[in-house]
Amino acid sequence: MTSPSETRYGIDYMPTAVPGPKARALVERDGRVMAPMGRVYPLVVDHASGCEVWDVDGHRYLDMNAGIAVLAAGHSHPRLVKVAQEQIARFTHMAGTDFYNEPMIRAAEKLVTLMPGGEGWQVFFTNSGTEAIEASIKLARYVTGRQNVIGFYGAFHGRSYGSLSLTASKPRQRRGFFPLLPGTFHSYYPNCYRCPINLAHPACGIACLDLIEHTLFNTTTPASEVAAIIVEPIQGEGGYVVPPLGALQKLREICDRHGILLICDEVQSGVGRTGQMWAFEHEGMVPDIVASAKGLGGGLPIGAMVARTELARQWEPGAHGNTYGGNALTCAVTHELLCMVEEQLMANAAIVGLHLLGRLQDLQPRFAQIGAVRGRGLMIGVEFIDPATGAPDHDLAEAVMAESFRKGLLVLTCGPSTVRFCPPLTLTSEQADEGVERLALAIEECVAP
Numbered sequence: 001m002t003s004p005s006e007t008r009y010g011i012d013y014m015p016t017a018v019p020g021p022k023a024r025a026l027v028e029r030d031g032r033v034m035a036p037m038g039r040v041y042p043l044v045v046d047h048a049s050g051c052e053v054w055d056v057d058g059h060r061y062l063d064m065n066a067g068i069a070v071l072a073a074g075h076s077h078p079r080l081v082k083v084a085q086e087q088i089a090r091f092t093h094m095a096g097t098d099f100y101n102e103p104m105i106r107a108a109e110k111l112v113t114l115m116p117g118g119e120g121w122q123v124f125f126t127n128s129g130t131e132a133i134e135a136s137i138k139l140a141r142y143v144t145g146r147q148n149v150i151g152f153y154g155a156f157h158g159r160s161y162g163s164l165s166l167t168a169s170k171p172r173q174r175r176g177f178f179p180l181l182p183g184t185f186h187s188y189y190p191n192c193y194r195c196p197i198n199l200a201h202p203a204c205g206i207a208c209l210d211l212i213e214h215t216l217f218n219t220t221t222p223a224s225e226v227a228a229i230i231v232e233p234i235q236g237e238g239g240y241v242v243p244p245l246g247a248l249q250k251l252r253e254i255c256d257r258h259g260i261l262l263i264c265d266e267v268q269s270g271v272g273r274t275g276q277m278w279a280f281e282h283e284g285m286v287p288d289i290v291a292s293a294k295g296l297g298g299g300l301p302i303g304a305m306v307a308r309t310e311l312a313r314q315w316e317p318g319a320h321g322n323t324y325g326g327n328a329l330t331c332a333v334t335h336e337l338l339c340m341v342e343e344q345l346m347a348n349a350a351i352v353g354l355h356l357l358g359r360l361q362d363l364q365p366r367f368a369q370i371g372a373v374r375g376r377g378l379m380i381g382v383e384f385i386d387p388a389t390g391a392p393d394h395d396l397a398e399a400v401m402a403e404s405f406r407k408g409l410l411v412l413t414c415g416p417s418t419v420r421f422c423p424p425l426t427l428t429s430e431q432a433d434e435g436v437e438r439l440a441l442a443i444e445e446c447v448a449p
Helices: 021-033 078-090 102-113 129-144 161-166 207-219 247-258 279-283 328-361 394-406 429-447
Strands: 006-008 011-013 045-049 052-055 060-063 121-126 148-152 184-187 226-231 261-265 289-292 303-308 370-376 379-384 412-414 418-421
Touching (some): 011 429, 102 303, 102 328, 121 129, 129 161, 129 226, 129 289, 129 303, 247 279, 394 429
Parallel strands (some): 148 226, 226 261
Antiparallel strands (some): 370 379, 412 418
């Protein structure tokens, strides 16, 4: 099935044809039986392959979203499909907290080889990023004997009570759920485009991080009571904010001075997305605990807490557990996905990511409403502003996202006014070019007088 289309900039796009009748009918059915979840536009997927998605009415979209940075190898990659089919024919699940299975062991072995040093780490498998964060908080408290945890404004770590207590990206995520976990505190994330303390980098010396010692430790939480500091090496839901080089190392030094563990939330930034296996590797800094998920399972639900062996071994058996962690099906796919990341996907993210970043930056002279383009690898944000004031333009970002859908491009917003690009790591330069042109069409539509 095809839809009415026009051709501009050498690409076909759909100006008014979506959603189609089948999609509208399914959206209506969904509303009768599904609890509200805040869908952003009426995409109803029928099938997908690589970086392309088709809806139930036959419309084709270029996917620059990847299920929110989940589909590292793209949709329905043949290697992952084959492994999943073979494993599901053998067995799917025996609770990993009670029994052993080889797919779980192989996935953990592979994951450890991709950690700094290639050894000296142990894995606890979960079902999501939120659960990986919960496990990280529990381990940090358990091994340090301390209770307090420090996060950052703009952070997103999940929506269960422990992870939500550290999440600080949007008020609606917390509204109606207080009181939250005691012992959680926040400080300023180093965002040089919008410095939280109105200084300029590099002359500032990343002074915003000094507030942890100069303010938090001297006012609200003694350093001796802090179990961990948790940080996203690149803030995800907070707006795809890339901290300046040296920021993560400075955090490491603060933690080392006070006997505090450093947790890196790599749920969105990890598994090759930034051109390195982990985003913290861009600084050569090593955390104590890493939380992973999203891209880890190639589309199947899995997460992992990876901790230094001397920490993980302190957990008494039974101190933490779950039912589905280490699921054989997801672990078999995870092992294969990690092999693919090591073989080619990580390198492709670095190469094509640089190309995509450059093409998006080329849009800035065309559109004064683009205030910043930033990112590493295939984790790139385009921040929209009011050109007259420089203030974030939330409504424009939301409009561009919705209009991109109508132009055959799947993107999502994050932060106050950023459109994020987190495509499959299989993205080609040609697909990157197509995505930029579709975005340009959407922006033109939204800013036209």
